[in-house]
Amino acid sequence: MFDLQNIRSQFPILNQTVNGKPLIYLDNGATSQKPVSVFESWMKYYTEINANVHRGIHTLSQLATEEMEVSRRKIQRFVNAKNDYEIIFTKGTTEGLNLIAYSLTNLVKKNDEIIISHLEHHSNIVPWQMLCERTGAKLKVIPMDENGILQLDFLDKNLNEKTKIVSVNQVSNALGVVNPIEEIISKVRKNSDALVVIDGAQSVPHMKIDVQKMDCDFFVFSGHKMYAPMGTGILYGKEEILRKIQPFHGGGEMIATCTFEKTTYADLPFKFEAGTPNVGGNIALGAAVDFMEKIGQEQIQHHENALLDYAQQKLLEIEGLRIYGEKAKRTGVVSFNLEGIGISSDVGMILDKLGIAVRTGHHCTQPIMNFFNIAGTVRASFAVYNTFEEIDVLAEGVRKAKRMLS
Structure with a gap:
């Protein structure tokens, strides 16, 4: 009830x-307020089990690790990812989009094409412009009409073997327009081998997400718009693609071996989670999922x-x-x-x-x-x-x- x-x-x-x-x-489109259960989850971490994760054999480190990994599995279920290691903790949607754009640099070459839409937030425009500047690729934009409705016949005319990435939001932050993601992805799959990136920052708070049914390659969202703390977010990526692409950040936590001659990277998801994570925030993100699912x-x-x-x-x-x-x-x-x-x-x-x-x-x-x-x-x-x-x-x-x- x-x-x-x-x-x-x-x-x-x-x-x-x-x-x-x-x-x-x-x-709330900028940030939602937070329920008491999310505060309590965050406070419990800092007052009872504050320790770094994945690195210690002592009890607090083990407890902190387990709590954060439980949160990862909650989020896996929340978006219906196939595997928990396809869920990458980030600082938010912007970092997730930048991570993808940077990590795909080696897969994009001069005169390749990247398609976004006229409805995008700057965070789903600027990283792709930067990728185009690095590689010589070209940016194309799906037009919209006076009602904010995307003109998808553009995809029929512009998807081809040069198209490497299609990145669109599921819901416009400025207008609230819900884009027909399933139709967009269907057109991409039919006419190109492009990777599909979905910005879910404004959709996750308002609707049920199923990344497997959607069949996107990447899906990004922020915690702070869905009742979780600021500085939290998620990048979902299909396993086979995450294994192919390069990490965004280098440092501790994301290595398998490190010598002065060569470094090899850790397995998923840690390959993309360099440094000390926002452990308390990531645990509280799981509590926000609990809050939404309880309602x-x-x-x-x-x-x-x-x-x-x-x-x-x-x-x-x-x-x-x-x-x-x-x-x-x-x-x-x-x-x-x-x-x-x-x-x-x-x-x-x-x-x-x-x-x-x-x-x-x-x-x-x-x-x-x-x-x-x-x-x-x-x-x-x-x-x-x-x-x-x-x-x-x-x-x-x-x-x-x-x-x-x-």
Whole structure:
């Protein structure tokens, strides 16, 4: 049974006031709040078993190692990876994408092609541009229409033997548009031998993920958007590909043998986990998985989609308000502007005075903003603890901002 008040009670930060008003936190696309169970998991590591992992024979090191590896197996199950060693701990989505782009350098040559989409976050643009600069490869972009819907006939015309990588997000952080990942991957498999990279930063908090059914080669996401601490994240990669590619970082933990003449690398997953990991954070990421699974991912998705539908209905009652991507399938995000008010941050500051936290600006997606010929949007993004009453307050706050700024 979905018990919203019980869920909210697990988030102490929601009880505070901001500028004398009850906090309404609608910036979950940037980072979600954390439940008590995640704090407790993190604290237990530092107060009871703080030790480095994989390196010690003493009891605390063994306990810390086991807790982190239990977390790895939870995440394996969470995304339905075939093997636990296909789950690589990272600092987040950005590091995961950079790891892939760097590690694939030797597999990409001059005049090869890399395809991304117009809907990408900068973290799924810049690493591929850097790879193109290193190798002489060419970057191509799947266009979108005025609703933020990708024009996939582009793939039919551009996938070929030169295509080495196709990297797209599953959900747009700026617009909330849900991309047809299965169709994209099917087209890639039919027309090329390219590797498929999926940015799941905005999808993992809102929907159930099955990387085997999806048949992607890589899948990356961050912990801090799914109720886990900042500085945590996951790179999933198919075993046969992870074994072929080079490590991103070198140092301790990722070696099998090291001499001044030659170093050989450790087996998976440690080949890609150089140095001391964020042990407490990685364990707490497993606790965040427990939190989501206890509620039920289908329940979370149903509640958040209902919030989105309600928010769109209430906001569109405001004359002169435009929602970007309104006609597209979306989840988790409503991104909008008010007609005649050119600076989204002005709206955001007024909402903040009312205790409402939203994100304003270009959301690290300047190409999207350029497409719409705007500097930025106001973005309200939802999590499992948000309520319909909070959306009512948001809508009234937007009306107040419109009156003040018109």
